[in-house]
Amino acid sequence: MTQTTTDRPAGRASGAVVPVLAFVGIVVSVMQSLLVPVIKDLPRLLDTTPSDATWVLTSTLLSGAVATPIMGRLGDLYGKRRMLIASLTVMVIGALISALTSDLLLMITGRTLQGFSMGAIPLGIGLMRDMLPREKLGSAMALMSSSIGVGGGLALPAAALVAQNTDWHALYYGAAGLGVLAIGLTLLVVPESPLRAVGTFDLPGALGLSAGLVLFLLPITKGSDWGWASGTTLGLFAAAAVVLVLWGVMELRLKAPLVDLRTTARPAVLFTNLASIMVGVSFFVVSLILPQLLQLPKSTGYGLGQSMVVAGLLVAPLGLTMVFTAPVYARLSAKYGPKVTLILGLLITAIGYGAGLGLMSAAWQSLVISVLLGAGIGLAYSSLPALIVGAVPESETGAANGLNTLMRSIGTSVSSAVIGMVLANTANTVGGVEIPSMHGFRASFLIATGAVAVGLLLALFLPGRRPSDKPQLRASSDEDAALERAERVLRGFRGRVLGADGSPVARAKVTLIDRSGRQAGATLSAEDGGYALTVPAQGSYVVAARAPGHGPLASAATHAGDERPVDLDLSLPGETVSA
Numbered sequence: 001m002t003q004t005t006t007d008r009p010a011g012r013a014s015g016a017v018v019p020v021l022a023f024v025g026i027v028v029s030v031m032q033s034l035l036v037p038v039i040k041d042l043p044r045l046l047d048t049t050p051s052d053a054t055w056v057l058t059s060t061l062l063s064g065a066v067a068t069p070i071m072g073r074l075g076d077l078y079g080k081r082r083m084l085i086a087s088l089t090v091m092v093i094g095a096l097i098s099a100l101t102s103d104l105l106l107m108i109t110g111r112t113l114q115g116f117s118m119g120a121i122p123l124g125i126g127l128m129r130d131m132l133p134r135e136k137l138g139s140a141m142a143l144m145s146s147s148i149g150v151g152g153g154l155a156l157p158a159a160a161l162v163a164q165n166t167d168w169h170a171l172y173y174g175a176a177g178l179g180v181l182a183i184g185l186t187l188l189v190v191p192e193s194p195l196r197a198v199g200t201f202d203l204p205g206a207l208g209l210s211a212g213l214v215l216f217l218l219p220i221t222k223g224s225d226w227g228w229a230s231g232t233t234l235g236l237f238a239a240a241a242v243v244l245v246l247w248g249v250m251e252l253r254l255k256a257p258l259v260d261l262r263t264t265a266r267p268a269v270l271f272t273n274l275a276s277i278m279v280g281v282s283f284f285v286v287s288l289i290l291p292q293l294l295q296l297p298k299s300t301g302y303g304l305g306q307s308m309v310v311a312g313l314l315v316a317p318l319g320l321t322m323v324f325t326a327p328v329y330a331r332l333s334a335k336y337g338p339k340v341t342l343i344l345g346l347l348i349t350a351i352g353y354g355a356g357l358g359l360m361s362a363a364w365q366s367l368v369i370s371v372l373l374g375a376g377i378g379l380a381y382s383s384l385p386a387l388i389v390g391a392v393p394e395s396e397t398g399a400a401n402g403l404n405t406l407m408r409s410i411g412t413s414v415s416s417a418v419i420g421m422v423l424a425n426t427a428n429t430v431g432g433v434e435i436p437s438m439h440g441f442r443a444s445f446l447i448a449t450g451a452v453a454v455g456l457l458l459a460l461f462l463p464g465r466r467p468s469d470k471p472q473l474r475a476s477s478d479e480d481a482a483l484e485r486a487e488r489v490l491r492g493f494r495g496r497v498l499g500a501d502g503s504p505v506a507r508a509k510v511t512l513i514d515r516s517g518r519q520a521g522a523t524l525s526a527e528d529g530g531y532a533l534t535v536p537a538q539g540s541y542v543v544a545a546r547a548p549g550h551g552p553l554a555s556a557a558t559h560a561g562d563e564r565p566v567d568l569d570l571s572l573p574g575e576t577v578s579a
Contacts, residue, residue: 017131018140020185021124022147024084027178028117029151031060031091034175036291037160037308038168045168048104051225058221059108063115065217065409066210071119072402073206073258075126076197081190084123085183091117092179099172110172117179118409121148122401125385130193139330141389142382146326148408150319156291157312164308199256206258208247215240217410220417224424259403268391269400271461272384273407275342278455279380280411281418282349285448286356286373288419289441290315290366300430302438304363314366321374322381329382338386339462345379346456352376353449357442380455384408387462415451419444495567496529497545504529508547 035057038045042053067087075083094113101107121144128140162170219226219236226232251257263269294311296303306314332341352372359365385401392400426440497508510531512521520541525531533543 016189017191018128018136018143020182020189021127021140022143024088024120024182024186025124025144025147026151026154027088027175027182028091028120029148030155030178031095031114031117031175032064032148033151033155033287034159034171036156036287037163037312038171041168046102046104046107052104054222054225055104055108056111058218059112060115061221061409061413062214062217063112064118065115065213065406065413067116067119068122068405068409069209069259069402070206071116072122072126072400072405074201075119075123077199077201079192079196080123080126080130081186081192084120084127084190085186087117087120087123088179088183088186092176092183095172095176095179099169099176102169114175118405119402121145121405125389125401127190127193129389130195131191137389138333138386139326141385142326142329142333143323145381145385146322146378148381148405150322154316154319157309157316160308160312197256202251202254202256202258205247205251205254208243208250209258212240212244212247213406215243217413220413223417224421228421263392263400264403266391267461268387268463271458272387272391273404275346275380275455275458275462276384276404276407277411277414278451278458279346279377279384280408281415281451282353282373282411282448282455283377283381283408284412284415285353285419285444285451286318286369287315288416289444290369292423292436293360293441294363294366296435300428300435302360304366306363310363314363315370317367318370318374318377321371322378325375325378326382329379332379333383333386338383338390339459341379342383342387342462343456343459345376345381345383346452346459348376349373349380350376350449350452350456353445353452356445360438360441411451415448418447422447493541493543494530494532497525497531497547498529498567505545505547508545511544511546513542513544 035042039057042048042056043050046053046056071083071087091114094110094116096110097113098107098110101110124144125141128137128144132140159171162168162174215236219233219240223233248261251259251261264273291311293302294304294306294314295308296305298305329341332344349372352369352375355372356369359369384404388400388404422443423436423440424434426437426443427434428437429435493512497505497510499505504525504527506525506527506529508525508529508531510523510525510533511519512533513519521533523531523533525545525547
């Protein structure tokens with residue numbers, strides 16, 4: 001079990017931290033949709049077959065899926081800002097490789113490196129939790145989570161404009177420039193989080209999870225090419241099941257696993273992650289369908305005959321609406337809780353897809369669909385990190401949000417495979433060329449509606465607010481925020497670490513141990529010997545302190561919320577205290 005320790009006081013976060021981290025999220029998500037305008041031309045541009053050209057997209061998906069939980073855990077251990085900058089640096093290197101080549105293997109290498117940037121999303125959410133007061137955290141995490149959709153929506157018209165008017169390699173030069181800008185702003189504005197998880201990095205767990213994810217996602221993304229009933233596809237699915245089961249058994253036996261499966265099995269975390277898959281499915285359907293419908297020629301009888309750029313502009317409100325839902329989400333969540341906002345978001349998404357079944361005959365109708373789905377998916381996306389953060393210890397924020405981001409990625413992967421298969425099987429042949437049919441478009445919207453319905457069912461199983469739970473406080477001033485933080489500290493143990501002569505002991509390690517003998521928290525004493533530890537649950541604990549050159553420890557019985565401090569005299573034996 002890993003715990004949080006604070007190596008130094010948290011620096012005061014400036015007001016620019018949230019917009020900078022949101023900008024980082026947008027830059028990262030741009031990489032996922034950068035090639036959409038030129039997908040059909042990739043075989044010609046890279047002088048390869050259509051089947052091999054799909055690896056340019058598949059490689060980014062696979063590396064992103066592997067990177068999100070791993071970078072989240074590394075951030076918990078070694079610093080979230082440090083790992084955020086590392087993710088962006090790898091992305092810039094990958095973008096420059098892609099910008100300088102038309103060779104398939106080098107292009108795949110560059111795209112694989114770009115996928116590692118997906119780890120920046122959970123790292124940004126973790127930084128926000130560590131630095132921001134609670135009254136600002138809801139809207140900030142909502143904006144960071146929604147940046148995945150925002151970047152994708154804004155990238156479509158921008159990438160289309162570049163692809164139509166200049167060499168397609170300019171897309172990657174632009175991405176590298178955005179990455180450099182994001183790194184510079186992060187270095188200037190975002191402080192490092194003082195929180196660290198105590199433990200080591202689980203390398204065998206990382207390798208096992210990576211192997212299992214690749215074995216699982218590879219047949220999903222390539223199944224339509226290989227055949228869903230082929231030996232290769234079925235064999236990879238079977239291998240994935242074996243590897244992931246063995247990986248899970250190994251993780252359960254480790255004290256410091258890459259993913260704490262016991263925490264992941266909690267209802268709040270489990271059902272949030274399962275609902276996240278459905279949200280990912282529903283988001284990607286509209287991103288696949290609307291651009292194709294808008295660009296098909298009017299001669300088909302149902303195509304809307306718009307240019308690549310105009311199609312991108314008509315879909316862009318999907319991302320823009322997600323930006324504006326962040327403050328709305330914060331108000332709704334503060335009053336009703338993130339479970340209610342998730343359900344509301346899924347309901348609006350279902351209405352959007354239901355309305356979309358009859359709104360496919362004019363370009364302006366695409367705007368209506370985009371706004372409705374942007375509002376619904378924006379609320380749903382905004383709720384997910386709040387549900388995860390509220391259910392896991394601070395020391396596991398990065399890894400837990402990384403796993404949640406992975407669940408969304410799995411949803412988009414499944415959506416891409418299923419919708420691609422539906423469109424291929426319902427396509428019309430016109431002049432020897434297969435084009436998607438209106439029947440395929442409507443079937444895809446029905447599949448998205450079904451995914452949303454499953455997500456709604458899963459959301460209903462999420463634990464709701466108990467009558468004894470306080471609504472989330474919203475401080476109106478710095479003084480109110482300080483009082484709120486002080487209230488949180490009082491729900492645990494506080495006091496000073498003292499030496500044999502009664503003098504304060506600085507930088508002593510203070511550990512909270514539960515009745516099972518496991519660590520439940522850890523911190524370092526300040527220069528005046530002071531410390532504060534919150535308790536994860538009511539019960540009896542031992543508060544232990546250790547410092548070089550001093551003897552054992554002692555503590556006095558107290559209760560969480562009691563104003564009396566628990567002073568630890570390093571010359572006396574320890575005793576049990578209650579919370």
